[in-house]
Amino acid sequence: EADIYQTPRYLVIGTGKKITLECSQTMGHDKMYWYQQDPGMELHLIHYSYGVNSTEKGDLSSESTVSRIRTEHFPLTLESARPSHTSQYLCASSEGSLWGYTFGSGTRLTVV
Amino acid sequence: QKEVEQDPGPLSVPEGAIVSLNCTYSNSAFQYFMWYRQYSRKGPELLMYTYSSGNKEDGRFTAQVDKSSKYISLFIRDSQPSDSATYLCAMSGAGNTGKLIFGQGTTLQVKP
Numbered sequence A: 001e002a003d004i005y006q007t008p009r010y011l012v013i014g015t016g017k018k019i020t021l022e023c024s025q026t027m028g029h030d031k032m033y034w035y036q037q038d039p040g041m042e043l044h045l046i047h048y049s050y051g052v053n054s055t056e057k058g059d060l061s062s063e064s065t066v067s068r069i070r071t072e073h074f075p076l077t078l079e080s081a082r083p084s085h086t087s088q089y090l091c092a093s094s095e096g097s098l099w100g101y102t103f104g105s106g107t108r109l110t111v112v
Numbered sequence B: 001q002k003e004v005e006q007d008p009g010p011l012s013v014p015e016g017a018i019v020s021l022n023c024t025y026s027n028s029a030f031q032y033f034m035w036y037r038q039y040s041r042k043g044p045e046l047l048m049y050t051y052s053s054g055n056k057e058d059g060r061f062t063a064q065v066d067k068s069s070k071y072i073s074l075f076i077r078d079s080q081p082s083d084s085a086t087y088l089c090a091m092s093g094a095g096n097t098g099k100l101i102f103g104q105g106t107t108l109q110v111k112p
Helices: none
Strands: A004-007 A010-013 A019-025 A031-037 A044-051 A054-057 A076-078 A087-094 A107-111 B004-006 B011-014 B019-025 B030-038 B045-050 B054-058 B061-066 B071-076 B085-093 B106-111
Touching: A004 A087, A010 A019, A019 A031, A019 A087, A019 A107, B004 B085, B011 B019, B019 B085, B019 B106, B030 B061, B045 B054, B045 B061, B045 B071, B071 B085
Parallel strands: A010 A107, B011 B106
Antiparallel strands: A004 A019, A019 A076, A031 A044, A031 A087, A044 A054, A087 A107, B004 B019, B019 B071, B030 B045, B030 B085, B054 B061, B061 B071, B085 B106
8 A cells, every 4th residue: 555645636727826736655754756757758857855854856847846844745836837737746755776666646737 | 868768668468478678778877776567547666676687586577687788677477467557667876865767668568
């Protein structure tokens, strides 16, 4: 069973709206990640965190922001959604590369 | 050039077939190699993890790493319809930074 939870699972929202995608984990992992996944494409890292109050941008340019105020919580915010933000967003956590990632089930976002 | 290249799919095989999934990589610093399985509308789950060159077996699954050729493979014996999923290779370098580089994934369909 999943120890990392993402909400909502599906979201359809209008252009210009502000949205926050939630991600929580119960494993006490310091490292957390947000990936964007489009069909047939590799996962693209958009944000990561190595601990509380630590956040970094990933390899893929993104207009989103993240915060890490508590170890277990790593929300992603889009201030003004656009159709180009339509994608699946996956949250993951790990103890480090030695242990692999545990992924959430993802949030499928559609911006109309 | 992408750091990780994965054989494009989709791949369709009859039940009971042996399946071979492959990735090549360019970064000789990669030391940790993983295979993830992703069912439709779910997040990826860790399937196999290897560190050194050679083979690692887990039930019907065998992961193979050839560092000299920068080539990794996942073999599935006696494939089942429940193996139908997208398979992603992932790898990372030395140091416990936790950042994985993913291939684009190969979608496998096993027909009964």
